[in-house]
Structure formats: C-alpha cells, structure tokens
C-alpha cells in the first residue's frame with residue numbers, strides 16, 4: 650500500500666489519530682498504540698520502535714501548526730510535501746482562510762496548492778475569477794468536481810509520490826475528493842441538510858491513505874478558523890501571498906507595510922496594483938498573530 654520513504658523494521662508512520670490511540674503503519678502491517686503522556690504525536694509522524702514498543706518520534710521535517718481554540722498551539726500534521734487548500738463553489742468565498750494557510754505553508758516550507766471543488770455548481774464562473782488572483786500570483790490552482798470527477802486525474806498526477814494534506818472548511822468536499830482519489834476508502838461524507846443547505850461535520854479524525862500510483866493523502870476534519878503559529882509578524886509579511894514581489898523595494902528592510910514611509914506595498918495598494926482585499930486580509934492576519942504574541946495575563950485583564 651503506502652511506501653513511506655524511511656520505514657525499516659524499527660519504524661512506522663502514523664496514519665490516524667483517534668481517541669487515545671494512534672494507528673501506525675509499519676513494514677509488518679498496521680498496529681495501534683497509545684502515545685506516551687504529554688507527547689503530541691500527529692498523522693505523518695514517524696514512530697521509532699524499540700523492542701517492539703514505540704519509543705519516540707523522529708525529528709519532523711516540518712509541521713503544520715495553528716493556534717488552538719482554547720489557546721496554546723496545536724500541531725495538525727507533520728512531514729508534508731504539499732498542503733492542498735480546498736475551497737468550493739456553492740459557499741461564501743473566504744479568501745482570508747486561503748491566505749492564512751498559504752502563510753502557514755510558506756513558513757513551514759510546505760508547497761501549497763489551491764483546489765476549487767464543486768465546479769459542477771452554477772457559481773463556478775464567478776468563483777473561478779475570484780480564485781484567479783492566486784493563479785496570477787503563481788500558485789498552483791486545481792479546478793475539481795468530486796461529483797463528476799472532473800480534474801481529479803490531474804490532481805492525482807500532481808500528488809504522485811508526495812505526502813499531501815487536504816485542509817479547509819467543513820463541507821467543501823475534502824472527504825469526497827479522497828473517495829474519488831481512492832475509491833476503496835469509501836469514507837463517510839456529510840449529507841447536506843435538506844432544510845438549511847448546510848453540510849454537517851462528518852470527518853472526526855485525520856486519516857492518511859496511500860494513493861494507487863504512489864504517495865499519500867491526509868483527509869482531516871474541517872476547520873472553522875485557522876491562525877498559524879510559530880512565526881513573528883515579520884514572518885507574516887515575508888510569506889503573505891503576493892507580497893514578496895514588491896516588499897523588497899520598501900525603504901525599510903523590516904517593513905511590516907502598515908504605516909511606514911517609503912512602503913512599496915502601501916503604494917501598490919494605492920495604485921491598485923495590489924488587491925485591496927488581499928491587503929486587508931494581511932492586516933487581519935497580522936493583528937491575530939500579534940494578539941497571540943501577547944502574554945496571556947494581559948489578554949485576560951481587559
């Protein structure tokens with residue numbers, strides 16, 4: 650099935666994390682273990698065994714981390730080659746979430762890819778144009794329908810021999826895409842509610858599955874919001890989509906593009922060379938990252 654790079658008989662890869670246990674794929678098959686207390690093992694981690702028992706996890710090549718809803722950091726996955734940021738037709742377009750995942754991917758050194766799913770729906774043309782901003786900035790954008798299978802083969806080709814993870818809101822069709830890529834999986838997807846037209850949460854834990862032609866894909870539960878962690882405001886400026894083309898020409902090398910004199914980003918927004926919506930998304934993300942940097946006692950005081 651999966652042919653992970655570095656699996657010898659003393660190591661395995663975490664393919665699922667549910668309840669208290671992790672499911673580990675080893676050269677000898679799949680085993681389940683409870684991770685040691687206080688250890689945060691995630692899907693994609695390589696577990697090292699000693700005497701048949703899991704000992705520790707190998708140092709991570711990279712990790713996708715976010716600010717947890719109750720504060721504190723949460724690692725979502727480790728050792729990824731590609732982050733597939735899934736969005737869809739038929740729901741409100743939320744480019745802010747795409748930007749946040751793009752920054753997280755850039756900061757972690759994971760190659761980002763954007764997938765617009767449900768292109769069988771009537772608002773496809775409008776949505777294609779909205780997503781066009783990312784194609785123009787040089788990102789890889791896939792147009793897909795898990796329903797009709799359009800675009801799925803091209804997606805499969807791009808994922809060959811890589812470890813990828815699908816992220817995005819609940820209901821955009823991540824699990825449906827997984828089922829298209831690997832039909833044997835037949836993972837449960839959300840029924841759209843008759844009355845409200847809204848999807849419900851169905852995917853409760855992250856699952857890594859091998860692709861038929863090599864490589865593997867992680868299907869994870871949807872996120873409502875995402876704020877990357879492990880980066881400074883300067884990291885947001887560095888990795889924000891579309892900024893690197895221009896920011897090198899700002900007067901100050903550590904420019905955060907807010908009110909600084911000689912800021913090329915601000916000039917570009919004024920001149921309509923840089924999308925205004927993109928810039929306000931940057932301001933919001935910068936504010937969230939700064940808020941997370943404040944010590945907790947200051948936050949609770951107000």
Ligand SMILES: Nc1nc2c(ncn2[C@@H]2O[C@H](COP(=O)(O)OP(=O)(O)O)[C@@H](O)[C@H]2O)c(=O)[nH]1
Pocket residue numbers: 766767768769770793794795796797818819820821822823824825826837838839840841848851852871
């Ligand atoms: N029209 C249409 N509906 C889709 C498509 N992909 C998924 N859906 C529907 O969207 C709903 C949510 O899908 P699901 O895969 O569970 O989304 P997830 O929460 O991102 O995993 C389900 O009712 C799917 O049938 C698609 O390409 N076109």
Ligand SMILES: [Mg+2]
Pocket residue numbers: 823824825838851852869870871
């Ligand atoms: Mg799902």
Ligand SMILES: [Zn+2]
Pocket residue numbers: 896899900904905906907909911912913914915
């Ligand atoms: Zn600037």
